[in-house]
Amino acid sequence: IRNGVNQTNPAPGISQVKVAKIDATSVRVTITGATQQPPTAEIVSGGQNLVLNVTPKATAQTKPDEEIEIVVTGQREEDNYTAPNSNVGTRTDAAIKDVPQSIQVVPKKVLEDRDTGDVNEALGNVSGVTNGGTGQFFIRGFIGQRNVLTNGVNTASPNDIVNFNLDNVEQIEVLKGPAGVLYGSGEPGGTVNLTTEKPLKESRYEIGGTIGNFNFYRPTLDFTGSLNEQKTISYRLNTSYENSGSFVDFFSKEAFSIFPILSFELGKNTTLTLDGKYERFTTEGNESSDISPEGVPISGTILSNPLGEIPLSFNPGEPDFNQAELEEWSIGYLLEHRFSDNWSLKNRFTANLNDYDYRGVGPNGEVEEDNRTLPRSAGEFSLIDNRYTLQTDVLGKFQTGIVQHDLLLGVEFTRNTGEDNRAFLEAEPIDIFEPEYGNAPNPDDFEISDSSSFEGNTIGLYAQDLLSIGKQVKFLVGGRFDRTTDSFEDLLLGETFESETVTAFSPRLGIVYQPIEPISLYAGYSTFFVPEFNTDAEGNPFEPIEGNQFEVGVKSEFFDGKASATLAAFQINRRNDLVRDPENPDFDIQIGERRSRGIEFDLTGEVLPGFNLIATYAFNDAEITEDPDLQGFQFDNIPRHSGSIWAVYEVQKGDFQGFGFGTGVFAVGERPGDLENTYELPAYGRVDTVLYYQRDNWKAQLNIENLFDTEYFARGRFRDSVLPGAPFTVRGQLSVEF
8 A cells, every 4th residue: 555545435324435645654544434423443353364344324315524544553564574374284265373284474575685586595594494506495304396386286397497486475484394194296395386476456566677787687576456336347467578698608698487367256255366477588598408597616616726727707608509498388277265264175286397408518527637628418308288177175163072073085187298319429629618509419320219298196085183182282184195107208119118107195194282382393294105116127017105203393473473583403314315327327216315304493574663574484304214335424415503583673663764775695514426426515694685775666676696796505416516506686676666
């Protein structure tokens, strides 16, 4: 309501309602009656909101000359860091404090303050999440990008070709640990859910633009409102365009995205929402099959080189040859119907279609003995990856004796289809100190060496019950049964391979005890599985990769619910890992086991009026516990210690009202750069800042990432290369709402 609200004849007996913003925490509501007697009004509590009850005065006179004014003091949730509710942990409306598992939420205000469109950077405000760069991240030591949901539906590519745009994201929810009971197969570290913005009935239009160094510019639009007088049909449209260079030589990126949504109120208790997405990313200069630059050799960066240091801007690819393009389409619907106050149904269908093409030259091994020659190879890839998901949930609340039940029953069907084509060539090596470009291979020389199509179908049945005994004790019990089939066709040989059907049962148990209202003590057990359709050297099929997590912790709320904290201790065991067969190196055997255990702390919220804070710390001991070659080694790229603090203050009153400033430190400890633990990535601490000023309907903002131009490395890639973090980066943003 930056520019206020003015509604004429909103209801019988009321001629006009005006809402005007007084300051950052207060609004004035002016109500004019349709008679000479002013209406009466009172403010009552309505859950997390304030409800204004207005009663018109009925008289025979019709001259509207009386009005009343009410000042309401409060704050919109999107104006602070107070963690909103999340359903990622139960798929129901259960409060976060009632779920026996760590759940962290990154609200819209954090995304705006940090001006980040990158999910990796946004997750830097969550303990136990490690930024791996180029669309990759780890949660509690395990791969995270394969477990990314959008509104509760898995939208991540199983081939790790990922890019998550945050243009239309309202909040990011992170469920720590396995979630097989709710979402089926997946990695055990955690699940990330991107909750998108919904259409609003009142019209609102926002236009913004961002410019920055490295030739960065990005215009955005966000339009929403109703399409009919009854306001039963509403829409929202987010779109953006981005064009930027990079600190990496001759690397550039261009991106376009559009997210349309339509919502229909089909009746008092039924809503139908249609949503879609189109995104297109093109890059030039990337040296691997990714949509970002991938890194520099470790010789001359992490490891000393007698000839000197390599500049972090070095690109081992080929200009005008290396390029990638990723197109993503999505369309779906959500049908919600309430049978009563206690029973409801949700039915959702989503189709996600991905088309990825890459051609380029990149490193193929370590720098040679002369300390300057880097061997290279060339690759050409084409990947089509389609995912179709149909979900139906029935939610119910009922009571048996002294036990209150919050029940979830559901079924989910997922179908994956796609095609993968790959070709490889030897490429000319390059001098890492005096690179000479222009030695790209002829594209006509590529011959497809691997060509295949794949198809997978999964059906899952799940049930969960949150049982409340009084106000202090809650039990969470659930289970899911999944049945997965998979087939693979070698298009070059014309042979089809049918895999055996994989079945898995994923239970979940937990208890929450609340000795006093703001404190929750909890303990939980959850499981996971990952289907594995390959075979060993003798043709024996592998068992699913599986494991479990034990977690205990305490959740608390402060300052009347405006701030919250979670302290958790956990252990995750991942069994049946594939390791190289020592007697036949071309095949794997299934004896591996990994263990990740640690302690995490998260604090978030508005700790003082206008002062928002997020603080995190994680200790993670991630070790390979069973492997003939790597037993006792630490997980690569996973630090034992990491943490962050991000604080922003906005002036609430006076001449400087609307002025905000903040800073944050993101710290990561030493960690192995490769699976064999042959080298260490050094620890680092990066400082970011923000300044902004908002007044009426406009806002200007300046963000600086890596304020002190710290040199650091986000991730190691085997012994080939390391990915450097971005240097000093500045962005200026201006937006107008009307």
